[in-house]
Amino acid sequence: MHTAKHVQQLRSSYIREILKAATADGVISLAGGLPAADLFPHMLLQEAMLKVANNRQVFQYGETRGYAPLLEHLSKTFNLQESHGTLVTTGSQQGLDLIARTYLNSEDHIAMEAPSYLGALQVFTLAQATINTVPQTPSGPDIKALKQLFESRQVKLFYAVPDFHNPTGISWSLQTRQEVARLCQTFNVTLIEDAPYRDLRFFGDDLPLVSSFCPDHSLVLRSSSKTSAPGLRLGSVTGPEEWITHLIRVKQTSDLHSSLPMQAALLEILTHPGFEQHLCNVRSHYHQRYQALSEAINTHLQSEVSFTKVEGGMFLWLKLAKGDPMQIAKMALKKGVAIVPGSVFYIEEDIQSPAIRLNFSYCKPEQLATAIQLLASVIALPK
Ligand SMILES: Cc1ncc(COP(=O)(O)O)c(C=O)c1O
Structure with missing residues (x-):
């Protein structure tokens, strides 16, 4: 059956492809927009689900x-x-x-x-x-x-x-x-x-x-x-x-x-009285993860990239001095790091400068540092 015309206009999402690859064993994923599963409010969820099951x-x-x-x-x-x-x-x-x-x-x-x-x-x-x-x-x-x-x-x-x-x-x-x-x-x-x-x-x-x-x-x-x-x-x-x-x-x-x-x-x-504490905990871990990511970038990639500091959330936008972000994303995946090339966030008519999106909420600080070292070996390659 043919899809409706308006569905045909949807670009096949590179993110969907990369997210599939990003879940493979041994891949460090800075690609998705995933919150940290280890920071979910497990106790609160458990209590809530038990109560709800009885209602x-x-x-x-x-x-x-x-x-x-x-x-x-x-x-x-x-x-x-x-x-x-x-x-x-x-x-x-x-x-x-x-x-x-x-x-x-x-x-x-x-x-x-x-x-x-x-x-x-x-x-x-x-x-x-x-x-x-x-x-x-x-x-x-x-x-x-x-x-x-x-x-x-x-x-x-x-x-x-x-x-x-x-x-x-x-x-x-x-x-x-x-x-x-x-x-x-x-x-x-x-x-x-x-x-x-x-x-x-x-x-x-x-x-x-x-x-x-x-x-x-x-x-x-x-x-x-x-x-x-x-x-x-x-x-x-x-x-x-x-x-x-x-x-x-x-x-x-x-x-x-x-x-x-x-x-x-x-x-x-x-x-739940513990919810505020849970939020503080998430913020504090995301802050640590962001710091680990930005320090690794400053150490391993400084001359190749630039970024605007962020004050919250889950993403950092890395502007590249040179190179094709799509190629860089593909090469990084071969090295075991998943990232998203900036081009997927624009419409075709937009003027774009080369960039990649890095997520810092999902991985632990050590993984983020390793990911940037691996990424540096791709970005710093002579083109
Ligand atoms: C800007 C923005 N809006 C909406 C959503 C969708 O969020 P939800 O899980 O609430 O559907 C996302 C998810 O990543 C997002 O980044």
């Missing part, structure tokens, strides 16, 4: 919007204003897909930073939207380019990851947050603020959500994947209640509702 009600069909006690907890934690609502989704990825399916007609214009999260590029491609990109600077999107874009055409959505971006790890400055919010209000563009890494800050001070400066022009995606466990497959969308209501109608056609037992388990985890 018959959550094994029945439930409300599409989500498990009421979890919704109540989330809206308090997010400090939502009265006119705003929450929808629990099957991962924040589903939130993104629902937004595209609910709000985008084919050829509607959307804006993104370049580079951008691959999963979002795929959702917007599948929705047949026209993707416009603006370059990213170390403090966020290039404001001048964003303004020009908003002036030149009616952009419906601006998708962004302002905290510890995937793939670059950068976090927007306060000024950029305010300027983007102002532009979205002025040009009536809806900001899709994707914030899965927001709670993973290990250095510096927290900054407000961009949407806090334009609440009625934004939808916020959050995820439990990086702070609890991705296998729970839970996330949420918040924003003006009227917009959430439309998302609920579309989610009904998709999966009726996200798993109730998992939502009940998540509520147990989030309200």
Whole structure:
């Protein structure tokens, strides 16, 4: 059977290929976006699952919007204003897909930073939207380019990851947050603020959500994947209640509702007195891993690369002075290190400079140091 035309536009994901290879024995993987399995809140998960197993009600069909006690907890934690609502989704990825399916007609214009999260590029491609990109600077999107874009055409959505971006790890400055919010209000563009890494800050001070400066022009995606466990497959969308209501109608056609037992388990985890300590532990380990990675880069690769320091999250973006990142990724895999070439995070029209994405959450510090030594032997080869 032939796939639908819009499916044919999806590029076969190099990440999927490399992730398959990355799980082979003996390969050190800096490729995926995986949180550290050794830092999952095992005790909390165990307790939560036992409790949930004894609660018959959550094994029945439930409300599409989500498990009421979890919704109540989330809206308090997010400090939502009265006119705003929450929808629990099957991962924040589903939130993104629902937004595209609910709000985008084919050829509607959307804006993104370049580079951008691959999963979002795929959702917007599948929705047949026209993707416009603006370059990213170390403090966020290039404001001048964003303004020009908003002036030149009616952009419906601006998708962004302002905290510890995937793939670059950068976090927007306060000024950029305010300027983007102002532009979205002025040009009536809806900001899709994707914030899965927001709670993973290990250095510096927290900054407000961009949407806090334009609440009625934004939808916020959050995820439990990086702070609890991705296998729970839970996330949420918040924003003006009227917009959430439309998302609920579309989610009904998709999966009726996200798993109730998992939502009940998540509520147990989030309200457990040990949860804050768990988060501190994750942040502190990610900080150590980031330091091990950046020190190894400075020791073994300094003259070949450059990178902007990150203050949280799971990724570092390594700019290369020379070389083809795709070739480097293939050669690195032969040496036993999996990395992702930067090109997969761009649309074809984008101007790119050679770079690779390195994940530092998944491997232990010693493995990260070994990986960089192996990578150096590939990058430093005369071309
Ligand atoms: C920026 C971004 N958004 C969304 C997701 C999807 O997260 P979830 O596991 O909640 O579906 C990811 C996963 O890596 C991500 O990096």
